[in-house]
Amino acid sequence: MSEPRATLKDIATKLNISISTVSRALNDHPAINQRTKRKVKSTAKKLNYYPNLLALNLLQKKSHIIGVVVPEITSHFFSSVITGIQDILRPSNYNIIICQSEESYTEEVEILENLMRVGVDGILVSPSSSTKNFDHLRRFKKTGIPIVVFDRDCPGLEVDKVLVDDYDGAFQAVDYLVKSGCKRIAHIGGPLNLSTTKHRLNGYLDALKQHDIPIDKKYIKHVKGFTHEDGIKPAKALLKLENQPDAIFAVNDCIAISAMHAAKMLNLKIPEEISIIGFDDEPHSSYFTPGLSTIWQPVYSMGMLSARILLKRIDNKDEKQKLREEIFKPELVIRASSKKM
Amino acid sequence: MSEPRATLKDIATKLNISISTVSRALNDHPAINQRTKRKVKSTAKKLNYYPNLLALNLLQKKSHIIGVVVPEITSHFFSSVITGIQDILRPSNYNIIICQSEESYTEEVEILENLMRVGVDGILVSPSSSTKNFDHLRRFKKTGIPIVVFDRDCPGLEVDKVLVDDYDGAFQAVDYLVKSGCKRIAHIGGPLNLSTTKHRLNGYLDALKQHDIPIDKKYIKHVKGFTHEDGIKPAKALLKLENQPDAIFAVNDCIAISAMHAAKMLNLKIPEEISIIGFDDEPHSSYFTPGLSTIWQPVYSMGMLSARILLKRIDNKDEKQKLREEIFKPELVIRASSKKM
DNA sequence: AAGTTTTATGCAAACCTTTGCATGAAATTT
DNA sequence: AAATTTCATGCAAAGGTTTGCATAAAACTT
Structure with missing residues (x-):
């Protein structure tokens, strides 16, 4: 048959x-x-x-395959970026291979070797949170295959980049918290070698400085991972401080939800006793009680733009073009988890 | 350079x-x-x-690529299945191409044509909700490339299958609702040509029958899509009925969350005035207030098993082996959105 | 009728790798 | 010293496709 x-x-x-x-x-x-x-x-x-595309690819020395390297796909953030990427690449007859580093540097290195062997025509990368060194990307770059980095920056790596102004997002959030009357604003940040995390922390710090609020280290905690469980402990620690914070700005919605959960367990009123703001604006976030205030970022567009830039690089491989660095602006979305101004 | x-x-x-x-x-x-x-x-x-894998593949007439066709990847359900799939396929040196049908039949047909051209060694498919006819899969099957269908069944298609006992899950949920004292149990279901949706509806109906509760059509609504927005309208419609239901069993967590939201807007007490149970047990679900009762399914394992079965088929392509149909058992997880028994 | 253009088709190389078979040299045995 | 075995390497084909160049036949021009 x-x-x-x-x-x-x-x-x-x-x-x-x-x-x-x-x-x-x-x-x-x-x-x-x-x-x-x-x-x-x-x-x-x-x-x-x-x-038989295999034969054609061999002949043309083009695989018509694009590699996408992300920490994970189970978060709404990355799966949405990927959808944006696909919606651009598919009509141009490219297939994509999605690889998850699972936030592991060694996995990421292996993934890149694999993608070289496969002979991808280009890659889109968001590095893992444990990646401090970008030599594996440099080795890849040496083959002449275009790279576009998105969301999480790789400082010092000379490739096209599509990023979000995380500093600005964080600044907006904390600025709002101050203006709405919060005095003791805490921050739960992520792993510090992530550019996003670092910039969000800086935005937090600068917003406080701008309002002449002294920075108190005990109000700053960091999580190792981005799951709900990771967030519970630092949130509890913050809420049990002698001088309990009256606001928490969390590195993302997931952690913010954990903070909300912890606050509820301690019978704190949100936002009267504690304001909470997250980052990402996941679809779930508005359905929590109270609705989560957060920073929205144009995730899908980011995926699309990254893919478009990569395509252009692939098509004009020989021509020397200036490196692009596109930075999207995030937006503050105020719901019920933070006090009204 | x-x-x-x-x-x-x-x-x-x-x-x-x-x-x-x-x-x-x-x-x-x-x-x-x-x-x-x-x-x-x-x-x-x-x-x-x-x-150069391209050359090797041409020689071996094997692409070492597996196609994965899903409706979408932004839901936690499918992204988790995919992770399970990848965790099996990667160590066996297979790369996977993930394709999203976006619940569109025509997209799905195109995807399959594309995957044939690419020359994948096998595919894992969960059909779109608008797919009623499986001829495109039959055409694919004729080429001799193995297919494994997961989660959403394709009745009449003779391929390996890895499914979940949706009937049983729904039955458990509704049985629990009855036993906890609910009298007017409503159901918000999904598109009816999905096997999962159909079986969940049947589980709902049979559980009611078993307890001699008459079935009332006005308590049964259907959503077209699986987003929060899709759920709000039918939930409100149910809650505004003259004889308001005292329980809602939703086709999945997303819709259940919408129902919870709608109930809160009408100032109904959950679970005292209305119990709500969902399906899927997404990571967010336990963090809502009240925590969502739901049906858990072994998503990751489903991905892994599907991949394993596919690998076996690929390795023993010539040997005629009996078709497999594996059915996972789901489990009821009771939290605070449903009355205690 | 001879020469020229147009039209339609075929040959063979190239893309990169693996592998069965052949070859030649060295090392061993008789 | 001749015959046999072992060791190391090379040749060439195969996999399916595209494409520049050559060729052959038909149609046209003079």
């Missing part, structure tokens, strides 16, 4: 013509007779012929 | 030996002299040589 795949040769043999004629007929080459074309096309259909 | 990729030929030329010797040396063929091997390997490293 399972017939092996038909090839050009099969069609050629059946019709008693040469392989090249068959190839040209299928590609609508002008030099081929209309009658021949019709014959070829109908037998191609009958034999269930599909061109 | 960007040197084109080194080939076996480059190494051979440099060392003044034949390509075959280089190939064998790199693959540690026993017939090759140790000194030669060392020389070859060191120059390979120096030239930054990576084997």
Whole structure:
């Protein structure tokens, strides 16, 4: 029942013509007779012929495959970026291979080696939180295959970048908290070698400074991972401080939700006793009680732009073009988890 | 700076030996002299040589690529299944191409054509909610490339399947609701050509029947999509009925959350006035107030098993093996959104 | 009728790798 | 010293496709 795949040769043999004629007929080459074309096309259909991309790729030295390297796909953030990427790449006839580093540097190195072997035409990378050194990306870059880094920056690596102004987002959030009357604003940040985390922390610090609020180290905690569980402990620690904070700015929505949960367990009123603001604006976030105030970022657009930039690089591989660094602006979304101004 | 990729030929030329010797040396063929091997390997490293999988694939008539076709990846459900799949396939040196049908039948057809052209070694499929006809999968099957269907069944299609006992999950949920004293149990279901949706509806109906509770059609609503927005309207409609239901069993957590939201807006007490149970047990679900009762399913394991079955099929392609149909059992997780028994 | 253009098709190389078979040299046995 | 075995390497084919160049036949021009 399972017939092996038909090839050009099969069609050629059946019709008693040469392989090249068959190839040209299928590609609508002008030099081929209309009658021949019709014959070829109908037998191609009958034999269930599909061109073998493998062979074509080998010939063209192009795999038509793009590698996408992300820490994980289970978060709404990355799965949305990927959707944006796909929606651009698919119409251009590129397939994508998605690889999850699971926040591990060694995994990431292996993934890049694998992608080189596969012969991808380009890669889109958001590095893991344990990646401090970008030599594996430099090695990749040396082969001449274009790289676009998105969301999480790789400082010092000279490639195209599509980022978000995390500093600004954090600044907006904390500025709002101050203006709404919060005095003791805490921050739960992420792993410090992530550019996003670092910038959000800096935004937090600078917003406080701007309002002449002294920075108190005991109000700053860091999580190792980005799951709910990771957030509970630092949130509790903050809320049990002698001088309990009256606001928490969390590194993302997941952690903010943990903080809300912890606050509720301690019977604190949100936002009267404690304001909470997150980062990401996940679809769930507005459905919590109270609705989570957060920083929205244009996730899908980020995916699309990254993909577009990569495509351009691939198409104009030889031409030396200036490196691009696009930075999206995030927006503050105020819901019920933070006091009104 | 960007040197084109080194080939076996480059190494051979440099060392003044034949390509075959280089190939064998790199693959540690026993017939090759140790000194030669060392020389070859060191120059390979120096030239930054990576084997060209494209060429190898063409030779072996194997792409080492697996296609994964899902409705979308932004839901926690599918992204987790995919993670399970990847964790099995990656160590076996398979790369995966993930394709999103976005619940569209025509997209799905195109995806399958594309995957045939790519020459994948197998596919894992969960059909879209608008797919009623599986001829595109049958056409694919005819080429002899193995297919495994997961989560959403394709009735009548003779392939390996990895499913969840949705009927049982729904039955458990509704049985619990009845036993906890609910009298007017409503259901918000999904699109009816999805096997999962259909089975959940049947589980709901049978549980009611078993307890001699008459089925009331006005207590049954259906959503078209699976986002929060899709859930709000039917939830409100149910809650505004003259004879307001005292429980809602929703087709998944997302819709259940919408129902909770709607209930809160109407100032209903959960679970005193209305119990709510969802399906999926997403990580967020336990963090809502009240924590959402739901049906847990072994998502990650489902991905892993599907991948394992596919690998076996690929390895024993010729041997005729009986089709497998594995069915996972889901589990009821009671939290605070449903009355205690 | 001879020469020229147009039209349609085929040949063969190239892409990179693996591998069965052949070859030649060195080492061993008789 | 001749015959046999072992060891190391090379040749060439195969996998499916595209494409520049060559060729052959038909159609046209003079």
